[in-house]
Amino acid sequence: MTELVFFINQVVIAGAVLGCIYALGAVGITLVFGILRFAHFAHSELMTSGAFFAFLLAAMFASWGIVTPIPTGFVVLPIAMVISAIFALGIDKGFYAPLRKRGAKPVTLLIASIGVTLMVQGLIRLFFGAGSYSFFETETKEVFRIDTAFLGSTRPLVITEPQLLMIIVTVISVLALHLFLTRSRLGKAMRAMADNADLAQVSGINTTLVVRVTWIVAGALACMAGTMLALDVTLKPDLAFNIIIPIFAAAIVGGLGQAYGAIAGGLLIGFAESLAVFNWTMVLRPLNAVLPEWAQLPATLALVPTEYKLTVAFVILVVVLLVRPTGIFKGASS
Amino acid sequence: MIQRSLTLFAGLFVLILVVGWLMGLPFTSSRLVEATAYSLIALGLNIQWGYGGLFNFGIMGFLMLGGFAVTFISYPINPQFWGSDGPWMLGRALIAFAAGALLVIGAQQSHRVGITGRWKAVVTVLAWFVAYCVYRSQIDPAAAYIEANAGFVGGLGAHPVLGWLFGGVLAAVIAFIVGKIALGLRTDYLAIATIGISEIIRALIKNMDWLTRGTLTVSPIPWPTPLPQDYQATGSDLFSSLLLARGGFLLLAIAVLVLAIWLISRAYSGPWGRMMRSIRDNHIAAASMGKNVTARQLEIFVFGSVLIGIGGAMLVSFTQIFDPSSYQPINHTFLIWVMIIVGGAGNNWGAVFGAVLIWLIWVISEPLSKAVFEMVSYWSTNAGWGAIPEIESRSAQMRVFVLGLVITIALRFAPKGLIPEAVKRDT
Numbered sequence: 001m002t003e004l005v006f007f008i009n010q011v012v013i014a015g016a017v018l019g020c021i022y023a024l025g026a027v028g029i030t031l032v033f034g035i036l037r038f039a040h041f042a043h044s045e046l047m048t049s050g051a052f053f054a055f056l057l058a059a060m061f062a063s064w065g066i067v068t069p070i071p072t073g074f075v076v077l078p079i080a081m082v083i084s085a086i087f088a089l090g091i092d093k094g095f096y097a098p099l100r101k102r103g104a105k106p107v108t109l110l111i112a113s114i115g116v117t118l119m120v121q122g123l124i125r126l127f128f129g130a131g132s133y134s135f136f137e138t139e140t141k142e143v144f145r146i147d148t149a150f151l152g153s154t155r156p157l158v159i160t161e162p163q164l165l166m167i168i169v170t171v172i173s174v175l176a177l178h179l180f181l182t183r184s185r186l187g188k189a190m191r192a193m194a195d196n197a198d199l200a201q202v203s204g205i206n207t208t209l210v211v212r213v214t215w216i217v218a219g220a221l222a223c224m225a226g227t228m229l230a231l232d233v234t235l236k237p238d239l240a241f242n243i244i245i246p247i248f249a250a251a252i253v254g255g256l257g258q259a260y261g262a263i264a265g266g267l268l269i270g271f272a273e274s275l276a277v278f279n280w281t282m283v284l285r286p287l288n289a290v291l292p293e294w295a296q297l298p299a300t301l302a303l304v305p306t307e308y309k310l311t312v313a314f315v316i317l318v319v320v321l322l323v324r325p326t327g328i329f330k331g332a333s334s
Numbered sequence: 335m336i337q338r339s340l341t342l343f344a345g346l347f348v349l350i351l352v353v354g355w356l357m358g359l360p361f362t363s364s365r366l367v368e369a370t371a372y373s374l375i376a377l378g379l380n381i382q383w384g385y386g387g388l389f390n391f392g393i394m395g396f397l398m399l400g401g402f403a404v405t406f407i408s409y410p411i412n413p414q415f416w417g418s419d420g421p422w423m424l425g426r427a428l429i430a431f432a433a434g435a436l437l438v439i440g441a442q443q444s445h446r447v448g449i450t451g452r453w454k455a456v457v458t459v460l461a462w463f464v465a466y467c468v469y470r471s472q473i474d475p476a477a478a479y480i481e482a483n484a485g486f487v488g489g490l491g492a493h494p495v496l497g498w499l500f501g502g503v504l505a506a507v508i509a510f511i512v513g514k515i516a517l518g519l520r521t522d523y524l525a526i527a528t529i530g531i532s533e534i535i536r537a538l539i540k541n542m543d544w545l546t547r548g549t550l551t552v553s554p555i556p557w558p559t560p561l562p563q564d565y566q567a568t569g570s571d572l573f574s575s576l577l578l579a580r581g582g583f584l585l586l587a588i589a590v591l592v593l594a595i596w597l598i599s600r601a602y603s604g605p606w607g608r609m610m611r612s613i614r615d616n617h618i619a620a621a622s623m624g625k626n627v628t629a630r631q632l633e634i635f636v637f638g639s640v641l642i643g644i645g646g647a648m649l650v651s652f653t654q655i656f657d658p659s660s661y662q663p664i665n666h667t668f669l670i671w672v673m674i675i676v677g678g679a680g681n682n683w684g685a686v687f688g689a690v691l692i693w694l695i696w697v698i699s700e701p702l703s704k705a706v707f708e709m710v711s712y713w714s715t716n717a718g719w720g721a722i723p724e725i726e727s728r729s730a731q732m733r734v735f736v737l738g739l740v741i742t743i744a745l746r747f748a749p750k751g752l753i754p755e756a757v758k759r760d761t
Contacts, residue, residue, distance in 0.1 A: 039522040095742055107389065107521050108745060111675060114668055115741030121664075122735025126728055245533060248526045307541045314530035321519055321527055 001153035003283040009158055010282075011274050017163050017232060019270025020170040024225035025240070026250035026262035027177065028218035034194030034257030035214045036096070038109040043222055043247070045120035046088055047240035050223025051230040052124060053087075054080035055133060062138045073135045073231045074165055080227060081220040088219025089212060091116055117241070125237045132236035162231040173224065174263055177217070181259060186213055194257050246273070246313035253320045255327030264328065269313050276304040276312045339683055339753050346691055353698060360573070363580040364652075369693040370587040371648040376673045376689035377594055377682060378641030384680035384755065385602065386634035387614040388517070391525040394666040395532030396505045396639050398539050398658065400646025403504045404497030405489060405552050405656040406545075412488025420484055423476035430472035434465025480544040486552075487545055494558040498590070498647040505643025506636045508535070513635040518628060532667070540658040553655035559583050587648060594641060595682055602682075610634060664734060669696060672737055676744045678751025687753055695740065696733055703732035 025047055032040040057076035061068075068075045095116050099109055142161040181187040186209070193200040193210050201207050226240055240247075250269045254261025281301040288296055304312060320327065354362040375397065382388045415421070441461030444454050480487065516527040539546050546552070559582035565575035601607060613620040613627055621627045650656050669692065677688020707729055711722040722728070744751070 039526065098746060102749075104745075104749070108749065110522060110525065111671065112742055112745050114671065115738045115745065118664065118668060118734050118738030119742065120738075122731055122733075122738055125731035126735065129724055129727055130731070245526070245530055249530070252523070252526065305541070308537055311534050311537045314534050317530050318515060318527060321523060322515060325519060325523065 001148065001151045002155050003286070005148050005151075005153045005155050005157055006282055007278070009155075011271070011278050013157075013159055013163065015271035015274035016167055016267070017270070018273060019267035020166055021225050021229045021232075021266075022243070022247055022250045022270050023263040023266025024170060024173070024221050024228075025243075025247040026254065026266045027259055028221045028225075029247060030251045030254065030256055030259060030262040031190070031194075031214050032218050033251070034259075035190060035197075035211060036100075036109070037197070038106040038113070039248070040113050040218075041110065041244065042091065042113040042116040042120065043218070044240035044244035045117050045124075046084060046091075046219055046222035047226030047229070048124060048237065049087060049120055049226075050080055050084040050219070051226035051235055051239060052128065053083045053223065054227040055135065055230065055235055058135055067139075070165060071135060071139065071141070071162055071231060073162070073227055074169070077169075077224060077227055081223045084223030085216040085219040088215040088222070091120075092211070092215050121237065121241065128237060130237060132234040133230075134234050135231050160232075162228070166228045166232065169224070169228070173221065177221075177259065180217075186210070190214065242310075245317070246310065249313045249317035249320075252317060253327055255329035258327065258329040261327055261329030269316060272316055273309055273312045277302050277306045277309050335756060339687075342687060342752055343683075346687060349691070349694060353694060357698070357701070360576045360580070363577060363584060365694065365697050367580060367584045367587055367652050368649060369690045370584065370591055371645045371652065372670070372673065372693050373645075373686045373689040374587075374591055374594060374648065375642050375645035375670055376677065376685040377591075377598065378638040378645065379670050379674050380638075380679060380682060380685035381598065381641065382635055382638035383674060384685070385607070385610045385614065386631055386638070387521075388631060388635055388638075389521045389525040390528050390635070390638070391667055391671075392512070392528030392530075392532030392535075393642055393670050394661050394663055395528075395535035396509065396642040397646030397649070397666050398532075398535055398661050399505045399508055400498075400501030400643035400648075401650035401656050401661075402539055402546055403501035403643065404494055404647035404651045405555055406487075407490050407492045407497035407500050408494040408556050408651065409489025409491070409552060410556075411491045412484060412486070415480065415484035415487050418479075418483050420476070420480045420487070423472075423479055424487075427469065427472040427476050430469050434469050437461045437465045437468075477542070477544040486543060486547040486550075494556055494651045495586075497651065498558075498644050501643040501647030502640040503643075505639040505646075509636045509639030510632065513632040517631050517635060529663070529667075532663075536658065536661060546656070546658060549657075549659050551655055551657040555651050555654045555656060557583065557651060557654070559586055583652060587652075590644065590648070591686075595686070598682060664737075668741075669737065672741045672744075674751075675741060676748075676751060678753040678755060680755030681751070681753050684751050684753035684755070688751065692737075692740070695736065699733040699736045700729050703736075704729035 025043065028046070029040060029043050032038070032043070054073055054076050057080055058072040061072050061076060066072075095112055096109055099112055104112075144159050144161065144164065145156040146159075147156050181191055189200065189205045189210050190213065192203070192205060193207060197207070200210075229243075230239060246269050247266070250265035251262050252265070253268060254263070254265030279300050279302050281297050281299060284297055284301070291297070350362065350366070353365070375393065378396075379390060379393060382390045438458070438461045441454075441458045444457050449457055512528065512531050516524055516531070519527060540548055542548065543550070557579075560579060562572075562575040562579040565578050566572070570578065602610070609620070609625060609630065612623075613625060613630055617627045670689075673688040673692045674685055675688070676692055677686070678684025704725060707722055707725045711725060715721045
């Protein structure tokens with residue numbers, strides 16, 4: 001049983017946490033791709049800046065002496081999401097809308113998004129330096145240890161409070177997104193525009209509004225993902241820049257333009273990464289008693305060494321692009 | 335058109351003179367050598383993007399390959415490795431690799447013995463897995479042994495110019511494989527795939543300590559031309575020895591650049607260039623005229639990568655240190671893209687102009703923003719608001735912002751670049 005609990009701690013929980021963050025980021029990328037038809041690289045900076053907005057708000061709350069039962073990062077999240085949504089709208093108005101008006105190609109928009117990435121990253125580093133920050137400087141990070149002795153395990157199940165909240169918040173927002181996309185007029189308009197932009201326009205859908213809503217949803221979800229990542233690890237200026245490729249991989253694996261695909265892709269990549277670096281010897285060690293001397297298991301038996309963890313996502317990405325370029329959920333094709 | 339280019343190049347020359355006057359000759363000469371290497375890299379990207387319309391966002395990977403190549407070729411031989419069991423163990427790993435490759439190829443041909451459809455897919459996946467395990471079982475102990483006994487494999491002790499050539503060859507080989515995999519994807523997929531591949535290359539080079547020494551870095555890598563120390567040994571003073579040595583390196587680098595431009599321009603103004611332009615502008619029409627679009631795109635991807643590899647090798651041999659952790663997508667992929675966008679894609683002179691200009695902006699924006707910060711800090715201290723903290727690190731970050739600003743302004747106001755592609759119309 002100890003082995004099973006170890007597996008749950010190392011793979012199931014770690015994979016779910018990583019998968020939630022990838023999924024929330026990938027939804028934004030996939031929506032922007034579906035509606036505006038370009039790969040938005042600056043999404044990583046929306047995540048990082050969102051996390052910094054939340055961090056500033058949490059610091060303000062702490063300085064006002066407000067103490068909350070759950071981590072302050074989660075309490076200020078809705079406000080930070082609103083600020084991030086406005087920030088995303090501002091970026092669109094300032095940098096992408098003029099190019100769109102000129103009828104620029106998607107490639108030009110992609111390069112412009114890289115320019116935006118660099119500018120936002122430069123600004124974040126300018127204001128916050130290159131160091132790292134923690135949401136838990138003034139409050140403690142609660143760790144739940146669920147005793148599993150009744151199942152015969154010597155190790156407890158370990159999950160931190162932010163991780164638990166993160167999974168709950170992700171599930172809620174995914175449900176909300178689902179309801180928004182399927183039930184509301186605007187959500188249906190968004191899906192229609194993602195399927196066929198020209199057809200949507202001639203059938204009287206207000207495309208300007210749809211574009212705005214896309215940025216609002218993408219910015220808010222990016223802020224959520226970034227803040228939760230910062231709550232789980234630490235907050236630093238290259239927080240999301242380092243994981244933008246796994247997030248893109250999640251969006252592509254799920255099929256670009258498909259919101260549900262992005263969620264599936266995010267979870268898939270998250271679990272794949274934690275499974276690939278999982279040390280199987282820990283689980284298979286009882287076999288050593290049965291196996292002969294020459295076939296003893298080595299100390300580490302991971303599929304991929306830990307330092308190559310991020311490459312797992314890239315390999316999945318490349319394989320998917322080769323075998324099924326439109327992704328699992330049949331996203332946009334060329 | 336020509337007048338505009340000449341004016342811009344004259345302006346660039348004045349800028350170089352100003353930088354030389356402000357920052358001193360040794361600084362400027364170093365930056366010019368780097369600018370030459372970056373011009374070569376920008377030309378490589380210009381071939382891929384400007385001529386072929388291929389969206390290569392994995393420049394960093396090819397730069398690292400070039401850097402590794404010159405390290406491997408020109409670093410002195412490591413007798414500790416060659417005297418140990420290391421070569422023998424590596425040989426076995428190579429045999430395991432070959433066996434794995436054969437297995438995979440065999441699985442891909444399994445339809446010949448009647449295994450088709452789903453079963454073939456299963457066999458292929460299984461073959462990949464077995465091949466991976468077989469290779470890992472040989473390379474892991476070999477790597478551990480070499481790292482423990484000899485540090486790393488070391489170099490071959492050959493001339494650095496050979497290393498530059500090998501950088502080009504190595505980049506070409508990898509580009510061929512990457513191209514086989516990724517070309518044919520639509521533009522943004524290609525961008526993301528190439529970023530992914532360059533990150534894989536970075537992870538490999540950074541962690542294959544037995545081959546590249548990873549984060550421990552390799553230095554000093556020999557120069558192709560005499561070093562400042564050599565001039566000092568013959569009695570030159572510090573200043574003139576620096577200038578002489580860097581001047582020599584600069585001449586060699588410019589010679590390589592001129593040769594590259596000459597070759598490319600000849601090819602591009604001929605029938606080959608016409609074919610490439612037609613493929614870029616309308617690949618469907620070009621294909622229907624009987625051009626093999628995929629093969630030609632692969633060709634152009636490989637050609638561009640050769641120049642990028644050579645440029646990467648040149649940069650490493652100039653700085654004399656190979657440090658895999660110093661490679662960042664911002665400095666080594668996006669910077670090159672900014673050079674091309676600002677300079678003008680599809681125009682060789684635009685690429686060279688953009689490379690030199692952006693490199694100068696990139697290096698002087700740090701001291702410049704430091705000066706601005708110090709001025710503002712002086713005012714704010716006088717006004718009683720206190721000084722700006724950490725001016726040094728903040729001004730180092732400013733250049734990332736400046737780069738982003740330059741790219742967005744260029745796209746908005748000069749989308750074709752400062753020296754745009756010259757569209758020839760035969761009358």
